[in-house]
Structures are given as structure tokens and as C-alpha cells.
Amino acid sequence: MSKGTAAPDGADSVISGAMAAQVLFNPLAYIDRLTRGGFSPEQARASAEALETAFSESVATKTDVAELKHGTDLLHRDLAEAEARLRLEISQSKNDILRWVFGFNLALIGAVFAIIKFAH
Numbered sequence: 001m002s003k004g005t006a007a008p009d010g011a012d013s014v015i016s017g018a019m020a021a022q023v024l025f026n027p028l029a030y031i032d033r034l035t036r037g038g039f040s041p042e043q044a045r046a047s048a049e050a051l052e053t054a055f056s057e058s059v060a061t062k063t064d065v066a067e068l069k070h071g072t073d074l075l076h077r078d079l080a081e082a083e084a085r086l087r088l089e090i091s092q093s094k095n096d097i098l099r100w101v102f103g104f105n106l107a108l109i110g111a112v113f114a115i116i117k118f119a120h
Contacts, residue, residue, distance in 0.1 A: 027049075027052055030047075030051065031048045
């Protein structure tokens with residue numbers, strides 16, 4: 001609020017909205033400036049409310065940023081856990097494949113020796 005001026009009716013609701021949005025906008029000074037410039041108090045109040053709404057809808061607050069960072073941290077942790085599980089599954093699958101290949105080759109060698117033994 002400007003020095004020595006009273007706030008027009010309804011300006012308190014605009015102030016509380018601006019504080020909730022944490023935007024650096026002084027609606028009382030804005031309303032006062034508009035009324036000195038020839039706007040009616042109703043026009044000035046409506047303009048201040050519209051501007052405050054635009055600020056609150058388009059500007060992220062510290063809380064918004066903190067929630068986003070927290071969500072990003074959770075996603076990063078979940079992604080790291082999923083990557084670790086995937087690496088473990090790949091490793092286990094690799095071991096299973098190697099066991100099957102080794103067993104198949106052993107059986108194949110045994111079959112070759114059996115055929116050679118029966119052929120003589």
C-alpha cells in the first residue's frame with residue numbers, strides 16, 4: 001500500500017491471493033496508481049485481480065519447484081532401482097544361456113563319440 005492512502009474495498013482479497021502465489025506484485029500500490037490515473041476503484045480492483053490471477057497461474061512457486069524436485073528425485077531413484085533389477089536379470093539370463101550352451105555342447109560331443117564308437 002502507498003504511504004498515507006487507504007485500500008479500496010476488496011483489495012484485501014487480492015493481497016491474500018498474491019501472498020498465496022508468492023509473486024512479487026503489490027496490488028494495493030497497483031490499485032492506488034490506477035485510481036490516481038483515472039480508473040474507478042472497481043476497474044482498478046478488477047484489473048489488479050486479473051493481473052494477480054495471471055501471475056499466480058503462470059509463475060511457479062517455491063513449493064511447486066520443491067514438489068517437482070522431490071518428484072524428480074523419486075523418479076531418479078525408481079529408475080536406478082529398475083536399472084539395477086534389469087542388469088541382474090540380464091546377468092542371470094546370460095548365465096542360464098551359458099549353462100544351456102555348455103550342456104548342449106557336452107551332449108553333442110558325447111553323441112559324436114557314441115556315433116564314432118558304434119561306427120567302428
